[in-house]
Amino acid sequence: MKLLTITALILVIALTGQAQHFDQEEHIFIVEIDPLPFAMGGVGGHFGWSPKKSAHFSFGLSMIAGPEYPDFFINMNDKNKDQGWGVKINQGMGLWSHYYFREKNEGWFAGLQLFTQEMELSNENFPGETDKTNTVMVAAQGGYMWYPFPKTNLYLRPWAGFGYQDVVSGSFEPDEVDPDLEVGDKTFHLNKLMPFATFHIG
Numbered sequence: 001m002k003l004l005t006i007t008a009l010i011l012v013i014a015l016t017g018q019a020q021h022f023d024q025e026e027h028i029f030i031v032e033i034d035p036l037p038f039a040m041g042g043v044g045g046h047f048g049w050s051p052k053k054s055a056h057f058s059f060g061l062s063m064i065a066g067p068e069y070p071d072f073f074i075n076m077n078d079k080n081k082d083q084g085w086g087v088k089i090n091q092g093m094g095l096w097s098h099y100y101f102r103e104k105n106e107g108w109f110a111g112l113q114l115f116t117q118e119m120e121l122s123n124e125n126f127p128g129e130t131d132k133t134n135t136v137m138v139a140a141q142g143g144y145m146w147y148p149f150p151k152t153n154l155y156l157r158p159w160a161g162f163g164y165q166d167v168v169s170g171s172f173e174p175d176e177v178d179p180d181l182e183v184g185d186k187t188f189h190l191n192k193l194m195p196f197a198t199f200h201i202g
Contacts, residue, residue, distance in 0.1 A: 084124035119132065
C-alpha cells in the first residue's frame with residue numbers, strides 16, 4: 001500500500017507536467033522511489049540534483065529504512081547457509097554521482113555511490129537476541145533513464161551495480177575493529193562483494 005500510494009503521487013505529478021522531459025537550461029531536481037526495499041518490507045528513495053551549468057552530471061542522496069534481506073542475499077556467503085540468520089537494515093544513507101553520456105538525465109549513465117547502513121542481525125536459534133553493526137559500501141553502477149510517455153517528466157531508471165562493503169564500527173581491538181557480527185555462539189559472515197540491481201520510478 002505504501003508503494004502504491006507513493007507511486008500514484010509521482011505519476012500524478014509527472015503526468016500533469018507539460019515539459020518534454022526536463023528543461024536542460026535550468027537546475028533539475030528529481031524524486032524517485034525504489035520498489036526493491038518496499039518488496040523487502042521497508043522503504044527507499046532517492047533525491048537528485050542536476051546543476052544548471054552541468055551538461056552531463058547529476059548528484060544525489062539515497063535513503064533506505066526497514067527492509068529485511070531475502071535468503072538470497074544472506075546465502076551469498078556459503079558460511080551463512082542454513083544457519084538461521086535474519087538481517088534487517090534499520091537505516092541507510094548514501095551519496096551518489098551519475099555521468100550521462102548523452103546529456104544529463106537522458107539515456108545511458110555510469111556512476112559511483114558511497115553508502116553506509118546499520119545492520120541488525122538475528123538468528124532463529126537464539127530468539128530475542130540481536131546484534132547491530134555499521135557497514136560502508138563503495139559501489140560502481142550503471143543504467144538507463146527512460147521516458148515511456150511523451151511530453152511528461154515521468155521516467156523509469158533501471159540500473160545495476162557492484163560494490164565492496166566492510167564493517168566500520170564494532171568493538172575496537174588494538175590493531176583492528178572487531179565487528180559486532182555475533183548472535184549467541186554463531187558468527188554472521190559479511191559478504192564483502194555485493195552485486196545488486198533494481199529500477200527506480202521518478
